[in-house]
Amino acid sequence: MKKVARINIESLKPIEQFVGPEDNPKYFFTMTNIKKIGINPRHSFNTPVAVCAYPVTQEYYKKLMTGALPFAGERPYINLFTISDKINVMKSYTEANLNSDINTLKRYFPEIVNKDLEDLINSSKKYSNTGYPIEAFWNLTELISQNRADQSSEVSREYVVIKTKGTEWGHLLRNLGYTNFYDPGMGLIHPNEPYQFQVYDPTVIIPINTYLNPYTTKYEPGLISSEDENILERRVHDLKTVDGIVSFISSTTDPKKLRRFTSKNFLKNESIFNSLLHRNDIPIDVLEKLFNFVLDNPSMEIHHLLYKFSRHPKINSNLLLKIFDYVLNLNGLSTEDNQYSQFKDNFLLNFMSNPLVNKNIMRYFESHMGILDDNIKYYLSGNPNTSPEVLRKLYEDSFNNSFLSEWYKNEIRENILQNPSSDLELLKNIINTVDSSSKLNLLNKDSVPENLLRYLAKDQDVNIRMRVADHKNTPLDVLRDLAKDDDFSVRGFIAANPNTPEDILLNIAKDSDLASKVSLTINPNITSNLLKILINDKELQNAHPSIINYAKNKLKSMGHSDFSINLFSKSFYLTNKLVKLAHNLYFKYNII
Numbered sequence: 001m002k003k004v005a006r007i008n009i010e011s012l013k014p015i016e017q018f019v020g021p022e023d024n025p026k027y028f029f030t031m032t033n034i035k036k037i038g039i040n041p042r043h044s045f046n047t048p049v050a051v052c053a054y055p056v057t058q059e060y061y062k063k064l065m066t067g068a069l070p071f072a073g074e075r076p077y078i079n080l081f082t083i084s085d086k087i088n089v090m091k092s093y094t095e096a097n098l099n100s101d102i103n104t105l106k107r108y109f110p111e112i113v114n115k116d117l118e119d120l121i122n123s124s125k126k127y128s129n130t131g132y133p134i135e136a137f138w139n140l141t142e143l144i145s146q147n148r149a150d151q152s153s154e155v156s157r158e159y160v161v162i163k164t165k166g167t168e169w170g171h172l173l174r175n176l177g178y179t180n181f182y183d184p185g186m187g188l189i190h191p192n193e194p195y196q197f198q199v200y201d202p203t204v205i206i207p208i209n210t211y212l213n214p215y216t217t218k219y220e221p222g223l224i225s226s227e228d229e230n231i232l233e234r235r236v237h238d239l240k241t242v243d244g245i246v247s248f249i250s251s252t253t254d255p256k257k258l259r260r261f262t263s264k265n266f267l268k269n270e271s272i273f274n275s276l277l278h279r280n281d282i283p284i285d286v287l288e289k290l291f292n293f294v295l296d297n298p299s300m301e302i303h304h305l306l307y308k309f310s311r312h313p314k315i316n317s318n319l320l321l322k323i324f325d326y327v328l329n330l331n332g333l334s335t336e337d338n339q340y341s342q343f344k345d346n347f348l349l350n351f352m353s354n355p356l357v358n359k360n361i362m363r364y365f366e367s368h369m370g371i372l373d374d375n376i377k378y379y380l381s382g383n384p385n386t387s388p389e390v391l392r393k394l395y396e397d398s399f400n401n402s403f404l405s406e407w408y409k410n411e412i413r414e415n416i417l418q419n420p421s422s423d424l425e426l427l428k429n430i431i432n433t434v435d436s437s438s439k440l441n442l443l444n445k446d447s448v449p450e451n452l453l454r455y456l457a458k459d460q461d462v463n464i465r466m467r468v469a470d471h472k473n474t475p476l477d478v479l480r481d482l483a484k485d486d487d488f489s490v491r492g493f494i495a496a497n498p499n500t501p502e503d504i505l506l507n508i509a510k511d512s513d514l515a516s517k518v519s520l521t522i523n524p525n526i527t528s529n530l531l532k533i534l535i536n537d538k539e540l541q542n543a544h545p546s547i548i549n550y551a552k553n554k555l556k557s558m559g560h561s562d563f564s565i566n567l568f569s570k571s572f573y574l575t576n577k578l579v580k581l582a583h584n585l586y587f588k589y590n591i592i
Helices: 009-018 058-066 095-108 110-126 133-155 165-175 226-251 255-261 270-278 284-296 302-310 317-329 338-352 359-366 374-382 388-400 406-418 424-431 436-443 450-456 462-470 476-482 488-496 502-509 514-520 528-535 538-543 545-557 569-587
Strands: 028-032 051-055 077-083 180-184 195-199 205-212
Touching (some): 051 058, 095 133, 133 165, 205 226, 255 270, 255 284, 270 284, 284 302, 302 317, 374 406, 388 406, 388 424, 406 436, 436 450, 462 476, 476 488, 488 502, 488 514, 502 514, 502 528, 514 528, 514 538, 538 545
Antiparallel strands (some): 028 051, 028 077, 077 205, 180 195
């Protein structure tokens, strides 16, 4: 039966100006029972907990005007909004995004992902109607969320309502950095609503206007009392006033003028509060007032707001420390409280990656190590602001903590090895527990600290000393010491290292070892004087005439033409490759 509008549908005409393309709309509307946009954590649908909305497209504008919305069309309020964040269109999600998210998920949930990942991705692609990478991501995050919800139900039945798959799913997407997703007709979020927009972080929402639904079954304009009509009129007047304030906050080019809206009377209006928080250029004192207002009003959706505050472009280290202190001391944020522990851990992980987290804040962080979970310890071990004392505690914890998985133990030790804040004694303790193969793998990385390179430069294994001689971070004094190494292969890598000073290279050019002289020629910083010494070396001329020709070509490329060249320029580049190959065969594989 066709629906009949109870009030004039012309009141919805202003929405038409916001109509956009269905593949990438900028405006959306959500149907609610109350005059407010927010997340309902008790939702029972097979989707992430979110603010669910329709896109303002030609199709859905028509459905709205004719009362033909597929879901929630009877609700009394139509809330029009946009968001301050990038809109994540599902079809734009790439394989690169998928690989990056999988790597992140492996760190958080290795026991789930490593077991089911390949089967899940293969099956999702096999039965996919579209073949888009987002389907594999969507199925994978759903699997993890269901698993975590099942675990929490087993542990604590009293939190089964809070720890549903939907709430876990919404948390997971938000922690992966996704504040929203838009389904442009794929039906991935829900098959009955193929065009759907979901917002997982309500703080990115920018309200535009609220309209009464002409087709609602919950609003009877002809039956309300005159007193209620007066209240409704005052609310409409207040809404216009609020819209004017929100418009001013969003458009003013003078951030100082925002201070006039920081009284409690203004901030208690959610639209005004969010408009202020979304300004990236608000003065720090305004940001502090907003935060203090949140502390005084615990009924607000504080979890989402804390994320928003901690990532605000204008935040400073003092306010960041206040937020951190608040999270650790917030009522209920103890390790025994399942309701809040996940929020606390996820927040602290995000907190640690903030570039404003300096050594002073990190010391405060360290004083609460006793309540930190494995993920926090893992990131703490890799943070360059972590003190040497705490790195030592983390190292000891990796041996003494029976609840810490072997994966975390190994990862924490590897992080400590690469952390520039680790002291030499700690590095010695760790490196002495691993074999040569592990040492070589470590030296293949760019981020080896100088302290560790100094220590490994004295290793008995010549292969270890060779890698140190070849490393870009090896200090100058260590290069000088290794240039005197008894093994010619170590001296060969010193000869090829672009950081080796010229006086050391000059000594190598006079070395009796031919292999080291060959390595000199591939050093990108070799000088013309060194090349001339090599060209005039009788022993090198007899043993490796091709190297002599190569050196002559290289000298000519520097602008010197006082040597006869018999090779074409093309041969020069070929010889360059052969010389580098000879160097590697000499020293890395002990061949020729």
